[in-house]
Structures are given as C-alpha cells and as structure tokens.
Amino acid sequence: MSYQIPCSPVVTETEEKKSRFICWLGPVTDKAAFLHELELIRSRYPDASHHCTALVIGNPSNPQTMQSDDDGEPGGSAGRPMLELLLKQGVGNVGAIVTRYFGGTKLGVGGLMRAYRGAVGAALQSAELTTFIPLLAVRIVCDFAEESRVRFLVAQCRGVCEDAVYTHQVSVPVQLPQDQWPTLRAQLQAEGIRFEELEAT
Template sequence: MSYQIPCSPVVAETEEKKSRFICWLGPIEDKAAFQCALQSMRAQYPDASHHCTALIIGNPANPDTMQADDDGEPGGSAGRPMLELLLKQEIGNVGAIVTRYFGGTKLGVGGLMRAYRGAVGAALQAAELKTFVPQLQVRVAGSFAQESRLRFLTNQQQGRCEEAEYSDRVSMRLQLPQDCWPALKQQLLAEGFSILDSDL
C-alpha cells in the first residue's frame, strides 16, 4: 500500500498569544535518525520551553513505530495532536518536532492542542510530499525457455529483473511493488516457475 512521505525537511513558525512554535518536519526512516534531528533542534534552540515530538515510521495505516512526546506540556496537549494530524493526512516515515518559546500567557490544554496541531499543519503546507510505494525483492527460477516470459510478466507488474544467474536453469532476482506481488506470484506458480525466496 502506497502512502505519502516528505521529500526533505522543512521548518515553519507560528505564533499563539505571543508563544512561538517552531516546527521541524522531515523524512525519517528510523528512531536513531529522529533522535539526531531532536538533538539538533535542542542545540539550535537551547533556551526553548519545550521540544514536543511525533514520529511515524512505516505505513501510517499500520505503522512499524508510532510515538508522541509532550516534553513537559500537560499530558496529551502536544505530541498526541501532532501525531493525530500526521495520521489523518496519511503521512508515513515522518518526524515532527515542535519547539515552543513561552510567551507569558497560558494557553490551556485546548489552546495548546490547537497550537501544536497548527504548527505541524503549517509545516505540512510548506512541505513537498511524494508517494512512497513499498518494494519487495524475490528470487524466481525457471527454464531457459521461460526467461523472456518471466521478464514480460515482471514488467507487466511494474517490476524489474535486477540480476540473472544461469546454471541448469535460470534464476532471477526481481524487484516490484509489494501490492503487485500476489498477482504475479499466482501467475508464476500457474506457469511452473519456482519461488526461491522473497521478503514476504
């Protein structure tokens, strides 16, 4: 299943009752990379009141990792609304860090939720998104006479043949969109190909 991911990091700033909200939003593939981004924001804004975060790794419909942190703000007033907005927009492999400078006026939980959600929304508007299509690799074997047929069927499913090995038969490593694999697998098995291994 494809989903949207950010192309590159963006920073957007919003203001609510003199409190500044600076949102960093960017593509993230693992927790370590997100920690690096957070450390960078803490170093860049060392005197800020809070650095609240939301992280989704993988498909937003069924994430590998999903987390939110309020960093000292009232529970559920910062990280959760940030995370919920990213999920609602169906964006994956994404991290958001909102740095807040307190402006002297308390916003209340409702006001904080709107402000943090708004900061992420402003960054999303500035961000360029692209569609991410999860890929898988599989090795398939068949007779020499079947090689051209295997290449044809793989191309039909938006895949490509990455390498071929020849012995008493031909085996090929294919890469294709995960969504396309069930149909191709059924076709290959029906035509007598062997599935040697796959990511699934």
Template sequence: MNFPVSYRIPYSPVVSETEDKKSRFICWLGPVEDKAAFLQQLDAVRRQYPDASHHCTALVIGNPANPEVMISDDDGEPGGSAGRPMLELLLKQEVGNVGAIVTRYFGGTKLGVGGLMRAYRGAVGAALQEVRLKPFVPVVQVAIRCDFSQESRLRFLIDQAGGRCGEAEYSEAVTIPVELPQDRWGDLRLQLEAEGVSVLEVPAHP
C-alpha cells in the same frame, strides 16, 4: 481485522514556522522509517536550536490505521498539550512513516493548555500544508530462478509490472532478485505460468 494499506508518507522533509502570542513554533516534519532514525533527527534539531524552550515530538511508523509505532512527547509542556495533538493530527490526515518535531521559543505569554494544543497542532498542520506526500506502496522482495533463455522475457515482464531487478547470479540457471509492488506479484506469477516460463520462487537475500 484487515486494515487498508493505502496511506500517505512524506516525500522529503520540510521545516515551517508559525507564531502565537510571540512564541515561535518551528516544525520539522519528514519521512522516518524507524524510531532510531527519528531520535537521531531529534538530536540534530536539539543541536540546531539549543536555546529553545521545548522540542515536542510525534512519530507514526507504519499504517496510521494500525501503527507499528505510535509515540508522542510533551518535553516539559503540560501533559497532553503538545505531543498528543500533534500525533492525533498525523493520524487524522492518514500519514504514516512520519515524524514531527516542533521546537518552541517562549514568547513571554502563557498560552494555557488549550492554547498550546491549538498552537502545536497548528504548527504540524502548517508543515503538512507544505510537505509533498506520496502514496505508500507495499512491495514484495523475492528472487526468481529461470533458464538462460527465459531471462530477457522475465526482465521485460518484471519491468511491465512496475518492478525492478537486482544483480543476477549465474550458475546452472539465472537467479534474479526482484522488488515489485505487492499487488502486482500475483498477476505476474500467473502470467509467467501461463506463458510457460518455468520459474522457481526462492527467498531473496536479506
């Protein structure tokens, strides 16, 4: 099954705070590219709020329609009352490459499972209201080899396609590492061929 690549990712992290029956819920929500980076952020939050009751989490890596990584944790709250509703909201809002950490300071009144679900979902919802989201644009990375006389034209076309060039290597020809939106590469390649620009697509450096 093919899943749409159109989804949103956070532009930068935000921290928001909500309250329910004197329990404080502090939500960190921000862009995350892998699980290791998210765990580092969780460690930082734990150090920042060492006396908190719980640090509940949700993480979505990749397309929320079919995530590469999708995890949640209740951190001692009743099972399914915290991490899962946080995760479900991120998926429902079609946000990917995102992590959410909700820190709770217990206010003395138990909320019950239903109340906790609403509170943790609400904490993430408040952060989503504040965070700036941007469309995710998949990119392709290739290296293009051309003659010296074709370099300036190639750079112009790459720029027109919304791509960017890395540092060129010069030998018997010019090899330029290129990164550009995946949906523009096919058209660019056809345009180069139509204009007689002889290019050889070679693997980009890792």
C-alpha cells in the same frame, strides 16, 4: 499499501497568544537519525521552553515505529495531537519537532493541543509530499527457456531483476512495487512458473 511521505524537510512558524511554535517536519526512516535531528534543533534553539516530537516510521496505517513526546508540556497536550494528525493525514516515514517559545500566557490543555496540532498542520501544508509504494521481494524459479519471458513479465510490472543464480534451473530475485504483484503473480501462475514471496520493504 501506498502512503504519503515528505520529500524534504520544511520549517514553519505559527503563533498562539504570543507563544511561538517552530515546526521542523521531514522524512525519517531511522529513529537514531530523528534523535540526532532533535539534538541539532535543541542546540539551535537552546533557550526554547519545549521541543515536542512525533514520529511515524513505515506505513501510517500499521507503523513499524510510532511515538510522541510532550517534553514537559502537560501529558497528552503536545506530542499526541501531533502524532494523531500525521496518522490522520496518512503520512509515514515522517518526523515532526515543534519548538515552543512561551509567550507569557498559559494556553491550557485544549489550547496547547490546538496549537501543537496547528503547527504540524502548517508544516504539512508547506511540505511537498509524494506517494510511497512499498517494494516486494520475490524469487522466481524457472527453466532456462523461460528466463527471457520472466524478465519481460517483470519489466512490464515495473520490477527489477537482480543477479540470477544458475543451477539446473534459473533462480531470479525480483524487486517490484507491491501494487504490481497481483498482476505478475497471476501471469506466473497462468504459465506454470514457480515463485516465492519474500518480504515487503
């Protein structure tokens, strides 16, 4: 349900056998925005050897988007260990870009995996993370006499009532934290108030 997300971008630098690894790690909810950030970093470090990436959009236990790229490093030696670390740490809506300046000594596949994973690990340690709780959209249908009670119950569960539609009954769109929904649902069921679960965001 809930997962960790970075609050703002960080940049850290690590070194392995004279190769420099500069890691940008930051919040990402859109693949196009991440690719734009990658282009900015490519232009900032035009003489770098590689720009390897990992991206997780959505909940890391079941991501909407998940991808990695080795950018010319041996297959599976850079992007994949970066991605695996983000997933293992339970961080979502996050992108990592590791820029490598080759230091003259080949690291081998195992060394590269450790170095790229370590670069992302250092950035995660520097980053401020916060808990993200997905929101759930619900529509509650009630009689006019029940509307104030519905609004009270929603507020108790840290939810927000949006603009209601009034016909022969009241239809109230609601957004609330997903972890609060079982409590509200039980209260609505106990009072015989109808509802429709829409979607999580």
